[in-house]
Amino acid sequence: MDSELKALIVDDSPVRAAIIEEGLREAGFTRVQRLDTTDRLIARIGEIDPDIVVIDLANPQRDTLEQMFLVSRLVKRPVTMFVDQSDSDQTRAAIEAGVSAYVVDGLRRDRVKTIVEMCVTRFRAYERLETELHQARNALEERKTIDRAKAILMKAKGLSEEEAYSLLRTTAMNKKRRIAQIAQSVITAAELLG
Amino acid sequence: MIDVSIGYLPLTDSATLIAAAEFGFAEKEGLRLNLQRELSWATLRDRLAVGHIDAAHFLAPLAIATSLGMGQLRRELKVVFVLNANGNALTVSPALAREIAAVGEGALDHAQASAQALGALVATRKASGARPLTFASTFPFSSHTFLLRKFLALGGVDPDRDVEIVVVPPPYMVDCVDKGLIDGFCVGSPWNSLAVDQGKGVILALGSEIVPEAVEKVLAIPADAELLRNGVGEKLIRALAAAASFVEDPANREPVARALGARFEVSADVVMRTLSGELVMDAAGRRRASPAFIRFAGGALNRPDPATGAMLCAEMAGAGQLISNETVERAAAAVFDPALYDRALT
Numbered sequence: 001m002d003s004e005l006k007a008l009i010v011d012d013s014p015v016r017a018a019i020i021e022e023g024l025r026e027a028g029f030t031r032v033q034r035l036d037t038t039d040r041l042i043a044r045i046g047e048i049d050p051d052i053v054v055i056d057l058a059n060p061q062r063d064t065l066e067q068m069f070l071v072s073r074l075v076k077r078p079v080t081m082f083v084d085q086s087d088s089d090q091t092r093a094a095i096e097a098g099v100s101a102y103v104v105d106g107l108r109r110d111r112v113k114t115i116v117e118m119c120v121t122r123f124r125a126y127e128r129l130e131t132e133l134h135q136a137r138n139a140l141e142e143r144k145t146i147d148r149a150k151a152i153l154m155k156a157k158g159l160s161e162e163e164a165y166s167l168l169r170t171t172a173m174n175k176k177r178r179i180a181q182i183a184q185s186v187i188t189a190a191e192l193l194g
Numbered sequence: 195m196i197d198v199s200i201g202y203l204p205l206t207d208s209a210t211l212i213a214a215a216e217f218g219f220a221e222k223e224g225l226r227l228n229l230q231r232e233l234s235w236a237t238l239r240d241r242l243a244v245g246h247i248d249a250a251h252f253l254a255p256l257a258i259a260t261s262l263g264m265g266q267l268r269r270e271l272k273v274v275f276v277l278n279a280n281g282n283a284l285t286v287s288p289a290l291a292r293e294i295a296a297v298g299e300g301a302l303d304h305a306q307a308s309a310q311a312l313g314a315l316v317a318t319r320k321a322s323g324a325r326p327l328t329f330a331s332t333f334p335f336s337s338h339t340f341l342l343r344k345f346l347a348l349g350g351v352d353p354d355r356d357v358e359i360v361v362v363p364p365p366y367m368v369d370c371v372d373k374g375l376i377d378g379f380c381v382g383s384p385w386n387s388l389a390v391d392q393g394k395g396v397i398l399a400l401g402s403e404i405v406p407e408a409v410e411k412v413l414a415i416p417a418d419a420e421l422l423r424n425g426v427g428e429k430l431i432r433a434l435a436a437a438a439s440f441v442e443d444p445a446n447r448e449p450v451a452r453a454l455g456a457r458f459e460v461s462a463d464v465v466m467r468t469l470s471g472e473l474v475m476d477a478a479g480r481r482r483a484s485p486a487f488i489r490f491a492g493g494a495l496n497r498p499d500p501a502t503g504a505m506l507c508a509e510m511a512g513a514g515q516l517i518s519n520e521t522v523e524r525a526a527a528a529v530f531d532p533a534l535y536d537r538a539l540t
Contacts, residue, residue, distance in 0.1 A: 067361035
């Protein structure tokens with residue numbers, strides 16, 4: 001039965017959309033389409049006539065969608081927000097994860113529940129991925145800062161690379177600061193004095 | 195300091211909340227307001243419904259719709275403070291403004307004349323088989339929807355048959371009219387004025403010309419919120435009442451305009467025009483001024499009145515959004531609850 005169902009993902013992040021699409025396919029949806037926040041969203045949804053629409057909670061197009069579900073002649077069936085009103089834990093989890101989705105009437109409750117759980121897990125996974133990327137980028141920046149500070153110390157005090165690093169580390173420990181912060185101070189000081 | 199988080203949309207009528215947070219009114223009551231900007235009403239509603247935020251800058255009819263479970267997520271809400279009356283305007287694309295002006299002498303002189311000229315234009319377009327015009331409101335359950343419908347009706351246009359009405363969140367209006375996706379819109383400040391400044395819109399009517407005194411945005415909180423029982427709500431109301439009087443005072447418009455401009459990333463000048471009600475209507479600099487354009491305090495403006503709830507319920511029924519009966523009307527009236535306001539200020 002599910003192979004007949006059509007799912008639509010509206011997301012400006014192609015990576016997250018791909019993650020959700022994979023999940024929907026694993027959940028048995030074979031007809032999955034993706035749209036980014038295009039200007040023709042309303043017309044496209046009319047054409048696609050999906051059974052479920054998954055959309056990022058903060059996406060401003062949701063206001064447009066909700067109006068359309070209320071009155072538009074393009075939507076043939078009544079649409080409700082995915083969350084089961086009685087299942088407030090699931091609602092909270094979904095909203096915290098930043099997921100929202102709309103389903104047409106008639107989609108089985110247990111199916112909706114599974115899909116929502118899948119979306120929540122995958123939205124969270126995507127967020128972790130983003131955080132990790134961000135951390136990796138920060139770590140790289142910090143590396144560069146420490147290398148520059150080391151070079152400054154080596155030149156100014158005639159130290160070896162190892163000695164310069166050791167100096168940064170002991171200073172950081174004594175001052176209860178992170179090495180990268182001390183390194184930044186060294187760079188700033190060098191800029192001011194240089 | 196007690197933390198209170200409030201979600202809002204970047205609109206001039208959030209001024210009282212911003213002033214309460216930035217000009218010391220909340221602090222004086224021992225509160226720290228954490229204002230969180232959102233870009234759409236649906237997001238704000240959902241965050242309020244699940245308790246991500248304590249309170250929200252809300253469309254008055256949306257508080258009723260959310261309480262009654264119309265549309266999507268349901269949560270019983272209370273309107274505890276009315277943030278403003280009026281502040282909206284109707285804007286059309288420069289191309290449509292030219293067509294309206296061409297209908298006859300004085301078609302852009304006042305709201306009534308413009309509505310009639312638009313009506314004549316819609317009739318001509320219909321007869322010639324041209325596509326129906328598309329207008330945007332900011333949300334189904336909004337004064338903008340009602341205002342738009344009233345304006346169209348003034349010119350004999352049937353809002354359900356003769357035109358298309360869609361929804362676009364306020365910050366996206368200008369862009370949509372510029373791309374030709376919509377022909378006009380009804381939205382709160384400063385988005386009409388921004389369209390004019392960018393040469394992308396012509397203001398056709400001020401909301402206050404169509405409805406002289408309309409409750410616009412409110413502060414909504416869940417009906418079972420702690421805030422209503424632990425004494426924090428009273429502090430919040432006192433902070434907001436003081437901030438509302440501050441915003442209403444013409445002497446404070448400049449600092450308020452600067453604070454709003456900085457938050458919305460728009461110029462303070464454009465916010466200033468909307469606070470003072472001295473609007474520039476088009477790129478040629480035509481002006482229209484109205485002291486009623488937007489109001490933040492004065493008389494009983496800020497006090498939630500159950501009669502407002504009942505009146506909005508009738509508006510919603512008129513727009514085909516609900517079928518009203520005594521039970522529904524009573525429930526809508528109960529959303530506008532003056533109890534906290536009265537406890538705080540007497």
